[in-house]
Amino acid sequence: MFHDLAPQLFNGLVLGAFYAIVAIGLSLIMNLTGTINMAHGSFMTLAGYLAYSLVLRGTSFWFALIAAPLIAVIVGIAVERTLVRPLYRREPFYSLLMTFGLSLMAEEIFRLIWGPNGVPFSAPAALSGAASLGFMTFPTFRIFIVVVLVITISALAFFLTRTRFGLRLRAAVQDTEMIAALGTNTQVLYAVNFGLGIFLAGIAGVLAAGMLGLSPTSGNALLMPAFVTVIIGGMGSLFGSIVGGLLIGIAISMTTLFIPAASEVSMYVLMAIVLSVRPRGLFGEEGIFG
Amino acid sequence: MKVRRDLVLFVAIVVLFACGPLISPLVHIDLSILSEVLVTTLAVLSVNLLLGYTGLPAFGNAAYFGLGAYGAALTVTYLHVDFVTAVLAGAVAAVAGALLLGPFLLRRRGIYFGLLSIAFGQVFYFIAYRYTDVTGGEDGMNFPRPPFGPGIAQVSINQVQFYYISLVVFVVAMIAFRAVVRSPFGRTLIAIRQNEARVRYLGLDTDRFIFVALLISALMAGVSGALFGLLINFAYPLELDWHQSGNFVLMMILGGAGTIWGSLIGALIYVIGKDIISTITPLWQIFLGALFVACVLGFPRGIVGSISALRRIASDDPEDAASNEAFDVSAPIEVGRGV
Amino acid sequence: MLEATDITKAFGGVRAVDNVSVAVREGTIHALIGPNGAGKTTFFNAISGFTFPDHGRVTFRGTDVTRTLNWRRIVMGMGRTFQTPSVFPELTVDENIRLGVRAHAKQAFQLRAPRGAAAAAVDARVDELLGFVNLAAHRGRLVAELAHGSQRLCEIAMSLSTEPVLVLLDEPMAGLAEAETDRIMAVIRDLRQRLGLTVFFVEHNMRVVLALADRITVLDRGKLLAEGSPQEIARDDAVRRAYLGSEVLERV
Numbered sequence: 001m002f003h004d005l006a007p008q009l010f011n012g013l014v015l016g017a018f019y020a021i022v023a024i025g026l027s028l029i030m031n032l033t034g035t036i037n038m039a040h041g042s043f044m045t046l047a048g049y050l051a052y053s054l055v056l057r058g059t060s061f062w063f064a065l066i067a068a069p070l071i072a073v074i075v076g077i078a079v080e081r082t083l084v085r086p087l088y089r090r091e092p093f094y095s096l097l098m099t100f101g102l103s104l105m106a107e108e109i110f111r112l113i114w115g116p117n118g119v120p121f122s123a124p125a126a127l128s129g130a131a132s133l134g135f136m137t138f139p140t141f142r143i144f145i146v147v148v149l150v151i152t153i154s155a156l157a158f159f160l161t162r163t164r165f166g167l168r169l170r171a172a173v174q175d176t177e178m179i180a181a182l183g184t185n186t187q188v189l190y191a192v193n194f195g196l197g198i199f200l201a202g203i204a205g206v207l208a209a210g211m212l213g214l215s216p217t218s219g220n221a222l223l224m225p226a227f228v229t230v231i232i233g234g235m236g237s238l239f240g241s242i243v244g245g246l247l248i249g250i251a252i253s254m255t256t257l258f259i260p261a262a263s264e265v266s267m268y269v270l271m272a273i274v275l276s277v278r279p280r281g282l283f284g285e286e287g288i289f290g
Numbered sequence: 291m292k293v294r295r296d297l298v299l300f301v302a303i304v305v306l307f308a309c310g311p312l313i314s315p316l317v318h319i320d321l322s323i324l325s326e327v328l329v330t331t332l333a334v335l336s337v338n339l340l341l342g343y344t345g346l347p348a349f350g351n352a353a354y355f356g357l358g359a360y361g362a363a364l365t366v367t368y369l370h371v372d373f374v375t376a377v378l379a380g381a382v383a384a385v386a387g388a389l390l391l392g393p394f395l396l397r398r399r400g401i402y403f404g405l406l407s408i409a410f411g412q413v414f415y416f417i418a419y420r421y422t423d424v425t426g427g428e429d430g431m432n433f434p435r436p437p438f439g440p441g442i443a444q445v446s447i448n449q450v451q452f453y454y455i456s457l458v459v460f461v462v463a464m465i466a467f468r469a470v471v472r473s474p475f476g477r478t479l480i481a482i483r484q485n486e487a488r489v490r491y492l493g494l495d496t497d498r499f500i501f502v503a504l505l506i507s508a509l510m511a512g513v514s515g516a517l518f519g520l521l522i523n524f525a526y527p528l529e530l531d532w533h534q535s536g537n538f539v540l541m542m543i544l545g546g547a548g549t550i551w552g553s554l555i556g557a558l559i560y561v562i563g564k565d566i567i568s569t570i571t572p573l574w575q576i577f578l579g580a581l582f583v584a585c586v587l588g589f590p591r592g593i594v595g596s597i598s599a600l601r602r603i604a605s606d607d608p609e610d611a612a613s614n615e616a617f618d619v620s621a622p623i624e625v626g627r628g629v
Numbered sequence: 630m631l632e633a634t635d636i637t638k639a640f641g642g643v644r645a646v647d648n649v650s651v652a653v654r655e656g657t658i659h660a661l662i663g664p665n666g667a668g669k670t671t672f673f674n675a676i677s678g679f680t681f682p683d684h685g686r687v688t689f690r691g692t693d694v695t696r697t698l699n700w701r702r703i704v705m706g707m708g709r710t711f712q713t714p715s716v717f718p719e720l721t722v723d724e725n726i727r728l729g730v731r732a733h734a735k736q737a738f739q740l741r742a743p744r745g746a747a748a749a750a751v752d753a754r755v756d757e758l759l760g761f762v763n764l765a766a767h768r769g770r771l772v773a774e775l776a777h778g779s780q781r782l783c784e785i786a787m788s789l790s791t792e793p794v795l796v797l798l799d800e801p802m803a804g805l806a807e808a809e810t811d812r813i814m815a816v817i818r819d820l821r822q823r824l825g826l827t828v829f830f831v832e833h834n835m836r837v838v839l840a841l842a843d844r845i846t847v848l849d850r851g852k853l854l855a856e857g858s859p860q861e862i863a864r865d866d867a868v869r870r871a872y873l874g875s876e877v878l879e880r881v
Contacts, residue, residue, distance in 0.1 A: 087587075097586050101540075101579040265416055492737075493733065
């Protein structure tokens, strides 16, 4: 059992990176507009299926990896502009309910188009081997996943902290009215922000399809750990989402190794412990209300 | 005057439901579907207490509902208890679940409460899903419907008897629920929905109120879940899933948040609608999703809420219009207000 | 009555309130003034338990309440209003005040409406408070339908319903017309004269402050600028500079 420890730990980190990137997308949308996007998993699944169809039609995996998330972003922005936007002035609860309804519809639509069962979507030949790191070997595709997720998250961090638009976005999270007063078009900001969240979900969706399989509900399977990640890391903290995601990934992979029946429960235990010590999550801001 | 009108309406509806076994063949709706309506109403009321009245985005009530179902299933399967004990076991399991989760949920309000409810609500799903040896895992648990009480001979309950048991529980729950939301305690919950900070600045520990509301809610959801499990003789993980929570919330919004009759109407439309549509087309879920979207965008006050709003417009005197709200304690509202 | 010592509260590096001490003496009407952004409301929040201060100590009636939860302070005898009237907009005036009276009578948690003497006592107290703020005629109306000034009166009545000894009023005149301002001023005077309460209020309308207060504390950019009687404050050079061009001060 213990010789499985290192590979399982690595698996946990890969899984954690997925949770982190999904959680960051959720967190972006939640922070700016107060929308808990229950359809986030559906967008992941959508990107996965789009990549599957693209590869099936002869495009390369690399093209699909970029194109599928971008198509998902277009769908996402269309949804945001038409369905979610009217709800910004209402209680956040309504957008939660709306996106929940969307996820139900999406699931059934995926079933209609791509069939009720999972479809095979495997990594390209170049990535399907295993890489030896001397003391042990890792599947190349998983290493590739880690590299892509790290690049994506770094690019996002750069965008949010170093570009004008990113800075505006962060300022808008603090105070939407002030940004509006300064002349930034908040509606554009909302749309871009939503699209950004969906893009992250899309990337994760394509990669997850290659590693964890692709079925009408596969995206939703990552949604719950991502919620837990947001709670553990602290809402609105990019760094918190990364740390939270990795913690959960490791916790789940370790319990899978030792007590398989408790694999999901472990993240709840972790969440309960974190919340007992820090009600706002590891990197959330302190306060009394809210 | 108003109390009498409420009473007449209530008695009329109970009498109508009492004729259920006569009506059901006429409208081609199975009696078990009517039982399901009555049972589901309790779960919708449980969401209503938290979301409609107290303003907390309770998106995890399926946890208590499912705990109720599993509480009944486990005690019947392993301890061979009678019907009444099984329902009580379900209720106890649900309240125990709320006692466990409550301290964590209480820490936050607004969408964060919603997020915590969704996440924590799912923990029992995974337990039921994973502990295959005890719960049957994904396949769920089939269990026989036990005899009614310990002293009663081993006669199992038939469909009609089950229906009347549900009706009695329904009547008791409706009366109790009305008493709770009209009591000083219930008024305080409504006040918390409107302005929690002010309630605290009246010297009240709102956490305590919300915790008790959560326990009452879990109790109702637990009874509902136990009866539902006994109705279909089955407990399965999806009863605990967040999709189920979403369905309860939809029913509440559909009928009208913060209104008692709304919960019944929401459950009625949902359960019967599902029964009819799913026999016509396999795409029930698309209809359901579209119903969510349509409700949220076009019909946020729900049926009872919209009727009251129309009445208020039709009547010039606001006080008279307010009193038109049969059975209800306050104007129906849009839900989910945080601090 | 209330002593706040060395209160500091920062938001993201900015010290909104910096080392401010104020003592509110029993039986006084004490005003907290300062230009916009002086940290008045932040200070108020820190002493009323809406937030906790980063540093400093708050004592109320001789007890340290620095970390006491806000609702407990109310039970101890504090009352507070907010800048935008904090009421229950979808309940009637009567119900708004009744909630507070019930809270004080320890009936808020009951699952059955009280009857008999207990109910009569609550009714009497609600009537009394409605009479005090002169809203009896509007008791059946929803608070959301009331004029701004009446909402504020309703809020004051609510903060009185818990029978406080100290009332904290956060900009009670904000957004009010002249006539409404006079009405609230009369009520604040009554708080002390008829009910014998201590009042601590935030205000930036100098006319109101000079007419009402026995004692004035001036904040500027988070720091304590001056404290004294209305006459002393009106003559204070630092205050004059902070309020440069304020005509009211010239006339005093």
